[in-house]
Amino acid sequence: MALDPVLPWHADAWSQVMSQQQHDRLAHAYLINGLPGSGRYQFARTLAARLLCTDPPATSAQAPTCGRCRQCLLFDTGNHPDVLDITPEEGKSSIKIAQIRMISSAVNQTSNQSGAIKVIIIRPAEALGVAAANSLLKNLEEPPGRTLFLLISEPATQMLATIRSRCQPLPLPPATTEQGLAWLTEHSAASQDDLQAALMLAAGAPLQALALLEAGIPAWRNIVQEQLDEMAAGRLTPVDVAKYCQAQPLNYAIQLMQGLALQRARRHLLAHQPEAGKAFLQLGRELLQINRQLESGANPNPLMALEHIFSAWHATSGDRDVTHGHDNGPVRRGPDG
Numbered sequence: 001m002a003l004d005p006v007l008p009w010h011a012d013a014w015s016q017v018m019s020q021q022q023h024d025r026l027a028h029a030y031l032i033n034g035l036p037g038s039g040r041y042q043f044a045r046t047l048a049a050r051l052l053c054t055d056p057p058a059t060s061a062q063a064p065t066c067g068r069c070r071q072c073l074l075f076d077t078g079n080h081p082d083v084l085d086i087t088p089e090e091g092k093s094s095i096k097i098a099q100i101r102m103i104s105s106a107v108n109q110t111s112n113q114s115g116a117i118k119v120i121i122i123r124p125a126e127a128l129g130v131a132a133a134n135s136l137l138k139n140l141e142e143p144p145g146r147t148l149f150l151l152i153s154e155p156a157t158q159m160l161a162t163i164r165s166r167c168q169p170l171p172l173p174p175a176t177t178e179q180g181l182a183w184l185t186e187h188s189a190a191s192q193d194d195l196q197a198a199l200m201l202a203a204g205a206p207l208q209a210l211a212l213l214e215a216g217i218p219a220w221r222n223i224v225q226e227q228l229d230e231m232a233a234g235r236l237t238p239v240d241v242a243k244y245c246q247a248q249p250l251n252y253a254i255q256l257m258q259g260l261a262l263q264r265a266r267r268h269l270l271a272h273q274p275e276a277g278k279a280f281l282q283l284g285r286e287l288l289q290i291n292r293q294l295e296s297g298a299n300p301n302p303l304m305a306l307e308h309i310f311s312a313w314h315a316t317s318g319d320r321d322v323t324h325g326h327d328n329g330p331v332r333r334g335p336d337g
């Protein structure tokens with residue numbers, strides 16, 4: 001089976017690496033830097049498969065591999081002996097030093113096919129503790145034989161300087177909203193409303209958005225919006241809504257409410273209700289701040305944070321407009337979805 005084409009928002013980074021390869025100037029280690037859920041791992045795997053394929057097509061971005069040669073068939077099994085995928089073991093947050101030692105023995109063995117490349121994917125690179133990183137340094141410095149290291153990391157994280165300095169940076173830009181929506185439309189049968197909602201909740205990362213769609217998040221989002229209506233009508237309390245939202249990661253609710261606050265603000269400002277508009281803008285800013293704190297590692301009690309958010313929403317809504325139904329898109333969907 002041939003691999004999926006390179007993701008459109010990765011096209012430039014891909015052609016940069018392909019050009020390096022053509023000129024025999026591939027780095028031996030890349031630090032692939034991009035947002036989680038934007039396809040960083042897919043990029044690394046596609047690159048590994050491309051380099052292993054013995055009959056690679058000329059149009060590399062559209063068809064990265066031939067899908068038929070022995071290497072491609074091996075890659076398809078998910079268990080190619082020349083690809084090592086190093087990631088924290090289940091339930092663990094860091095990569096063990098023993099996993100790094102496995103790299104050493106793997107790269108020192110002769111390749112599965114003479115002259116072939118070995119690809120070591122390490123994800124996320126942030127999961128390398130000091131000891132594991134130190135153990136990796138020698139291999140990064142003088143990789144034996146033809147070895148390519150692909151370290152996957154997030155923007156703005158603190159990477160050990162010793163690791164960073166031994167890798168060529170390969171930043172992957174995020175998808176634009178248009179690229180994200182076009183890609184999601186190809187990969188999901190969900191409505192445009194749901195695609196947009198999922199993309200918003202995933203902070204613009206299309207692969208993450210697809211995972212949210214598959215996990216039923218847009219349906220969850222619709223239920224939260226219905227609950228806000230119920231809260232406005234006095235049939236639910238902020239605590240009730242908070243309890244419902246607790247089932248999903250805290251940042252989903254925050255991003256949803258942030259989007260809704262901005263929509264409300266816009267609606268009030270357009271209706272020449274500046275006071276209400278400003279109040280929702282202020283709420284949106286407060287939510288943005290909570291989200292930033294979460295991103296920088298704050299770990300509040302989720303239920304208390306949610307109660308605070310829905311109480312603030314309730315107070316801001318006050319008796320402003322309680323009967324306008326949903327804030328986004330069609331108020332009620334017809335039977336055709």
Ligand SMILES: [Zn+2]
Pocket residue numbers: 052053054055056065066067068069070071072
């Ligand atoms: Zn092939």
